[in-house]
Amino acid sequence: MDTTTPAHADMPADMHADTRTVRGACPHDCPDTCALKITVQAGRVIKVAGDPDLPPTHGALCSKVSRYAERSYHPERVLTPLKRVGPKGSGQFEPVTWAAALADIAQRLKAIAARDPQAILPYSYAGTMGLLQGESMDRRFFHHLGASLLDRTICSSAGGEALAATYGGKLGMHLEHYTDAKLILIWGSNSIASNLHFWTFAQQAKRQGAKLVCIDPRRTETAEKCHQHLALQPGTDGALALGLMHQLIVNGWLDEDYIARHVDGFEPLREKALAWDPERTAAACGVSADEVRGLARDYATTRPAAIRLNYGMQRCHGGGNAVRLIAMLPCLTGAWRQQGGGLLLSASGWFRGFVDAAALQRPDLLAGRRPRTINMASIGDDLLRAGSPAFGPKIEAVVVYNSTPVAVAPESPKVVAGFQREDLFTVVLEHFLTDTADHADYVLPATTQLEHLDVHTSYGHTYVVFNHAAVAPMGEAKPNTQIFRELAAAMGFTDPCFSDSDEQLAHQAVPAIDPDALREQGWVKLPLPALPFADGGFMTPHGKVVVNAPGLGVPDYVPPYESVASAPALAQRYPLAMISPPARHFLNSSFVNVKSLRSIEGEPLLEMHPDDAAARGIADGVMVRVFNDRGSYHCKAAVGVRARPGVVNGLGVWWRKLGAAGTNVNEVTSQRLTDIGRAPTFYDCLVEVAPA
Numbered sequence: 001m002d003t004t005t006p007a008h009a010d011m012p013a014d015m016h017a018d019t020r021t022v023r024g025a026c027p028h029d030c031p032d033t034c035a036l037k038i039t040v041q042a043g044r045v046i047k048v049a050g051d052p053d054l055p056p057t058h059g060a061l062c063s064k065v066s067r068y069a070e071r072s073y074h075p076e077r078v079l080t081p082l083k084r085v086g087p088k089g090s091g092q093f094e095p096v097t098w099a100a101a102l103a104d105i106a107q108r109l110k111a112i113a114a115r116d117p118q119a120i121l122p123y124s125y126a127g128t129m130g131l132l133q134g135e136s137m138d139r140r141f142f143h144h145l146g147a148s149l150l151d152r153t154i155c156s157s158a159g160g161e162a163l164a165a166t167y168g169g170k171l172g173m174h175l176e177h178y179t180d181a182k183l184i185l186i187w188g189s190n191s192i193a194s195n196l197h198f199w200t201f202a203q204q205a206k207r208q209g210a211k212l213v214c215i216d217p218r219r220t221e222t223a224e225k226c227h228q229h230l231a232l233q234p235g236t237d238g239a240l241a242l243g244l245m246h247q248l249i250v251n252g253w254l255d256e257d258y259i260a261r262h263v264d265g266f267e268p269l270r271e272k273a274l275a276w277d278p279e280r281t282a283a284a285c286g287v288s289a290d291e292v293r294g295l296a297r298d299y300a301t302t303r304p305a306a307i308r309l310n311y312g313m314q315r316c317h318g319g320g321n322a323v324r325l326i327a328m329l330p331c332l333t334g335a336w337r338q339q340g341g342g343l344l345l346s347a348s349g350w351f352r353g354f355v356d357a358a359a360l361q362r363p364d365l366l367a368g369r370r371p372r373t374i375n376m377a378s379i380g381d382d383l384l385r386a387g388s389p390a391f392g393p394k395i396e397a398v399v400v401y402n403s404t405p406v407a408v409a410p411e412s413p414k415v416v417a418g419f420q421r422e423d424l425f426t427v428v429l430e431h432f433l434t435d436t437a438d439h440a441d442y443v444l445p446a447t448t449q450l451e452h453l454d455v456h457t458s459y460g461h462t463y464v465v466f467n468h469a470a471v472a473p474m475g476e477a478k479p480n481t482q483i484f485r486e487l488a489a490a491m492g493f494t495d496p497c498f499s500d501s502d503e504q505l506a507h508q509a510v511p512a513i514d515p516d517a518l519r520e521q522g523w524v525k526l527p528l529p530a531l532p533f534a535d536g537g538f539m540t541p542h543g544k545v546v547v548n549a550p551g552l553g554v555p556d557y558v559p560p561y562e563s564v565a566s567a568p569a570l571a572q573r574y575p576l577a578m579i580s581p582p583a584r585h586f587l588n589s590s591f592v593n594v595k596s597l598r599s600i601e602g603e604p605l606l607e608m609h610p611d612d613a614a615a616r617g618i619a620d621g622v623m624v625r626v627f628n629d630r631g632s633y634h635c636k637a638a639v640g641v642r643a644r645p646g647v648v649n650g651l652g653v654w655w656r657k658l659g660a661a662g663t664n665v666n667e668v669t670s671q672r673l674t675d676i677g678r679a680p681t682f683y684d685c686l687v688e689v690a691p692a
């Protein structure tokens with residue numbers, strides 16, 4: 001690891017005269033949003049640790065973020081502005097000054113905007129989840145410009161919109177209350193990999209006698225450590241939820257009082273559920289009827305019963321409906337009545353009254369204009385589209401930050417072709433020369449979380465967390481906020497909002513949170529009710545759970561686009577269902593370039609069940625080709641029981657240039673969208689596999 005040793009080898013680092021500790025927040029796209037304690041010595045970060053005082057973090061960090069200093073001091077950090085000198089996509093650049101880069105970018109953007117600013121597209125996601133570096137000055141800039149709007153769907157919009165349609169917001173249990181549960185369904189979540197701090201609470205519950213059940217097609221690290229694992233077929237969670245409801249109804253396990261008072265219009269759903277007896281459910285989900293019966297009995301008769309749902313289960317055609325159905329379960333059994341009962345998919349709705357997004361993002365700068373919206377999930381198709389009355393102008397410029405679409409967006413052959421367009425002007429704000437930055441005309445060096453100020457909310461707990469800059473920006477790197485301030489000036493934007501400092505933005509972000517407490521303690525808990533829905537009080541207009549949602553109807557099982565059952569003709573050519581969940585030591589595509597973590601993951605893997613491997617003459621450890629009509633991906637076969645028969649697991653998300661044959665798993669994923677929320681269907685994907 002890239003650290004400096006203390007000046008005197010016999011003196012602990014924390015006793016060095018020039019050593020101090022700075023409070024920070026983990027910026028990554030993860031439900032845990034940890035509070036950090038960052039040790040700085042002689043102007044350099046030597047240690048990043050978890051804050052022992054923030055209950056969800058309790059002093060522990062994941063393997064990735066404990067290496068945050070290694071990532072930030074990486075020898076390959078981009079530390080000056082870069083201008084392309086080679087062909088598009090070649091990754092050949094020369095350093096230029098900030099002044100030259102900003103002047104040229106502004107001139108290019110102004111020329112396009114003079115024709116139609118909607119030909120310019122921002123492309124960003126949650127590379128940092130900070131309210132400032134993620135969604136403040138950048139939004140002001142593009143709103144003022146009148147650029148195309150971006151529909152930020154790539155991760156959670158199916159489940160998020162489904163949950164909001166049901167409960168009135170992205171609302172759920174307090175993380176801390178999972179310790180009180182006696183049954184926890186860990187549903188579509190590899191918590192040990194992607195929600196580690198929840199897992200600690202689940203372990204505590206387990207020690208107190210709770211039963212843990214994992215519902216996941218893959219035998220994950222988490223599934224192995226639960227009492228029971230239900231390995232259902234991908235995309236069939238909606239059917240399982242209906243099957244559980246069937247059992248609740250026929251066995252008289254409903255909390256009729258809770259339903260009568262707090263559920264609006266259960267009857268049509270009751271009828272649908274009655275069609276899902278255990279045998280039909282088992283056939284749809286690829287599990288046994290006894291597993292369905294047993295799970296329903298456990299869920300109905302154990303108190304308190306909690307569900308930790310995660311976004312892994314909504315990346316398929318019916319993801320939205322499945323979330324709506326699962327979100328009904330604790331409302332039908334009255335699980336919400338008790339501490340330790342209920343469900344959590346996302347907690348981000350709790351911050352709604354505390355974050356002033358309009359003040360930060362200033363949609364009023366659109367001044368009555370209504371630019372078209374581009375869905376980030378279909379960037380492959382949209383970059384290749386000509387201008388038309390329906391679509392609007394051809395996309396002529398993309399400004400990418402906090403995301404790397406060439407690696408993470410579905411159907412990458414099209415995304416790559418789009419970014420290779422010689423007539424596309426691309427600016428990428430980055431830490432590294434990612435697959436996307438390789439396609440830029442300009443790469444602008446951005447600071448990491450150690451070098452800038454920010455304020456964070458969370459989607460897995462209910463604390464606001466503050467991030468102080470621990471060290472000065474490295475090289476010529478600048479915070480995203482500063483880059484957009486300077487770009488605004490170069491464009492001639494004179495609105496005073498482009499002069500707000502990061503300190504001012506921090507005040508505007510969370511006006512109701514005591515700024516001194518936040519800065520000094522590093523975090524503040526939201527003042528929320530202890531048991532949010534024990535007596536109803538959902539955030540819907542009438543305070544009740546919504547079954548028949550406006551525009552969505554009564555939730556129902558929506559089968560996958562691509563499965564043996566739902567697309568038999570396609571399945572003759574591509575018989576294996578592929579899911580592509582995250583590798584434990586990467587965070588989406590972040591950290592793939594950190595050597596110590598990449599050496600743990602080894603190589604891009606495709607997990608296969610021994611029967612599927614044997615049928616194709618594939619031995620453990622050989623290189624394979626995973627393919628369908630969309631593309632072809634090279635990786636190594638890992639034959640074993642992590643994969644269930646008929647399903648292969650292509651662990652994500654490798655950098656194309658660090659993987660095999662310059663490809664990654666998104667070569668084969670599709671741009672089709674979910675039933676609700678216009679989200680990608682990464683885990684709804686039929687493939688065939690052959691030795692390479």
Ligand SMILES: Nc1nc2c(c(=O)[nH]1)N[C@H]1C(S)=C(S)[C@@H](COP(=O)(O)OP(=O)(O)OC[C@H]3O[C@@H](n4cnc5c(=O)[nH]c(N)nc54)[C@H](O)[C@@H]3O)O[C@H]1N2
Nearest residue numbers: 188189190193194218234235311312313581582586587588
């Ligand atoms: N280490 C690590 N942590 C991460 C991330 C990461 O890449 N690496 N990603 C972060 C991000 S962006 C997010 S959105 C969050 C949550 O990110 P998620 O993507 O929800 O992460 P996982 O918890 O790994 O959930 C995926 C799990 O769902 C399973 N799954 C796939 N298809 C289905 C299905 O149809 N039904 C069911 N029941 N399960 C299915 C997968 O096998 C996997 O175990 O995690 C964050 N945390």
Ligand SMILES: Nc1nc2c(c(=O)[nH]1)N[C@H]1C(S)=C(S)[C@@H](COP(=O)(O)OP(=O)(O)OC[C@H]3O[C@@H](n4cnc5c(=O)[nH]c(N)nc54)[C@H](O)[C@@H]3O)O[C@H]1N2
Nearest residue numbers: 125126127128155402403404408429430446580588589590
């Ligand atoms: N096949 C498949 N594809 C997937 C998924 C999957 O499970 N399977 N998961 C999907 C999900 S859930 C998500 S959320 C998306 C995530 O996709 P992305 O949002 O693209 O996430 P990352 O790949 O982590 O890339 C984030 C980038 O932001 C950069 N960055 C971080 N902080 C800053 C900053 O302060 N300033 C600037 N300028 N840059 C910064 C990082 O260096 C990194 O390159 O991927 C999706 N893609």
Ligand SMILES: [Mo]
Nearest residue numbers: 029154155156
């Ligand atoms: Mo995500």
